[in-house]
Amino acid sequence: MNEFVVEEFSKMLSRIAKIPLVSSHPEVYEPCDDSFALVDALLADRTNMLQQKPSICMEIGCGSGYVITSLAVMLGDEGFVPYYIATDINPHAIRVTRETMDAHGVYAELVNTDITSGLEKRLARSVDVLVVNPPYVPTPEDEVGFEGITSAWAGGENGRSVIDKILPAANNLLSEKGWLYMVTLTANKPSEICLEMRKKGYASRIILQRSTEEESLHIIKFWRDSDSHLELKNLSYWSKLVGN
Numbered sequence: 001m002n003e004f005v006v007e008e009f010s011k012m013l014s015r016i017a018k019i020p021l022v023s024s025h026p027e028v029y030e031p032c033d034d035s036f037a038l039v040d041a042l043l044a045d046r047t048n049m050l051q052q053k054p055s056i057c058m059e060i061g062c063g064s065g066y067v068i069t070s071l072a073v074m075l076g077d078e079g080f081v082p083y084y085i086a087t088d089i090n091p092h093a094i095r096v097t098r099e100t101m102d103a104h105g106v107y108a109e110l111v112n113t114d115i116t117s118g119l120e121k122r123l124a125r126s127v128d129v130l131v132v133n134p135p136y137v138p139t140p141e142d143e144v145g146f147e148g149i150t151s152a153w154a155g156g157e158n159g160r161s162v163i164d165k166i167l168p169a170a171n172n173l174l175s176e177k178g179w180l181y182m183v184t185l186t187a188n189k190p191s192e193i194c195l196e197m198r199k200k201g202y203a204s205r206i207i208l209q210r211s212t213e214e215e216s217l218h219i220i221k222f223w224r225d226s227d228s229h230l231e232l233k234n235l236s237y238w239s240k241l242v243g244n
């Protein structure tokens with residue numbers, strides 16, 4: 001590796017949460033391929049986020065706190081200080097996220113709730129960056145909503161049960177300039193998700209695609225698009241691209 005590559009690599013590492021400082025608990029989802037893909041996508045979009053100057057950044061389903069901490073670290077020291085807020089349905093995740101954030105010297109308001117329940121009114125149309133790595137694994141419907149670690153992955157039919165509740169919540173929370181970054185699997189039918197969001201007036205783009213041994217992950221970015229029409233031609237092209 002030449003000096004430039006080493007320098008860029010260490011700069012990149014200094015802009016995300018440090019794994020040894022990420023707290024853990026047996027009932028809390030540890031950072032995994034999907035968490036890393038989401039953080040890599042956010043890092044790749046960091047310059048755009050700095051230009052957007054978000055006032056409120058939010059994560060739904062913070063788990064260990066790896067993603068929201070990385071976001072706070074990568075946007076830190078840039079002359080503006082966004083307010084960070086994160087939710088999780090698992091109370092252990094809230095405590096673990098607090099520890100992870102403390103270890104990195106960053107702060108977020110942490111709320112133990114179902115998706116964004118209780119926050120909709122206060123945060124309506126005011127979130128500029130919303131990040132979500134939802135429970136997306138297709139499972140029987142009755143596995144969704146269990147307490148503890150099961151809630152980290154159980155996604156019901158097509159892995160869409162929680163995702164389909166997050167989409168209207170995101171629409172309610174996102175500001176005019178707001179962006180949603182969401183992890184999906186091919187099994188979640190991402191083109192359908194984009195169509196749903198298109199109907200609500202959002203454009204979308206896959207900003208990162210990564211295949212692991214077990215799954216094919218897409219990180220999709222959504223933003224409000226005032227010229228949004230149902231561009232079915234584009235959507236069918238998109239469907240072919242992601243294979244559904």
Ligand SMILES: C[S@@+](CC[C@H](N)C(=O)[O-])C[C@H]1O[C@@H](n2cnc3c(N)ncnc32)[C@H](O)[C@@H]1O
Pocket residue numbers: 029030031032034035038060061062063064065066067087088089090093113114115116133134135136148151152153162
């Ligand atoms: C795949 S894990 C992601 C954790 C972390 N964001 C990451 O990327 O490593 C999904 C997280 O969503 C949380 N979760 C599941 N259902 C939820 C709901 N209805 N409301 C809020 N959080 C939820 C789980 O407890 C879990 O922490």
